[in-house]
Amino acid sequence: MTLDKYKKMTSEEFKNLTKKEFNEYLKLRSEDFPRHYRRIKEITIDTVLTPEQAIEIAKKYHQDHELDGTVNEQIENLFFDEAYTFKIDPEDRDNDDIRPAWRVTVDLQPNRFLFEDYTLIVSDRDKVVMGMLDSNGHPVSEGNEFTDEEVEYIMGDETLEDDEK
Structure with a gap:
C-alpha cells in the first residue's frame, strides 16, 4: 500500500x-x-546538479535578491529532497508538481526580527531557486516580509543601530 x-x-x-x-x-x-531529507551519501536517484552547483545557484539567487544572511556552503549541511512538492493541484492531486530539489540553508546573524535560518529550494531539474522555506519549514510567499515602515513602527523609538551594540 x-x-x-x-x-x-x-x-x-x-x-x-x-x-x-x-x-x-x-x-x-x-x-x-x-x-x-537525504544527505549527499543517501541520495538514491540520479541528479542533474552537483551539490556544489546547487550551492552556487542558491548563492547567486541570494545575492541577486539581496537577502539577509549567508548561504551555508558546507556540503555536509546540504539536503536533497527526492520528491519536493512545488505546487499542489487541489482538484487533481495526481497533477501536483513534484520533482527533486536541493535544500540550501541560509545562516542568519542574531537580531531581533530574524531568529532562525531559512532554506532556499533549488530545483534539480530546472537549475534555479524555486522557493524559500522559513525556519519552521513553511513556504515563504512574496510580500511576506516587513517593510521599512513596519520595522520602524514595531521598534518604536529604537533604531537598527541598537542591534549592532
Whole structure:
C-alpha cells in the first residue's frame, strides 16, 4: 500500500478513517519522510546538479535578491529532497508538481526580527531557486516580509543601530 490512496481522499473521507487505517497512514508517512531529507551519501536517484552547483545557484539567487544572511556552503549541511512538492493541484492531486530539489540553508546573524535560518529550494531539474522555506519549514510567499515602515513602527523609538551594540 502507498500514500497515493490517502492523497486522493477528500478531507471528510480522511477525517472518517478508522484507528487502524489512520495508524497505517502514519506508518506510511514516517517511512516516506526520510526521502525528503537525504544527505549527499543517501541520495538514491540520479541528479542533474552537483551539490556544489546547487550551492552556487542558491548563492547567486541570494545575492541577486539581496537577502539577509549567508548561504551555508558546507556540503555536509546540504539536503536533497527526492520528491519536493512545488505546487499542489487541489482538484487533481495526481497533477501536483513534484520533482527533486536541493535544500540550501541560509545562516542568519542574531537580531531581533530574524531568529532562525531559512532554506532556499533549488530545483534539480530546472537549475534555479524555486522557493524559500522559513525556519519552521513553511513556504515563504512574496510580500511576506516587513517593510521599512513596519520595522520602524514595531521598534518604536529604537533604531537598527541598537542591534549592532
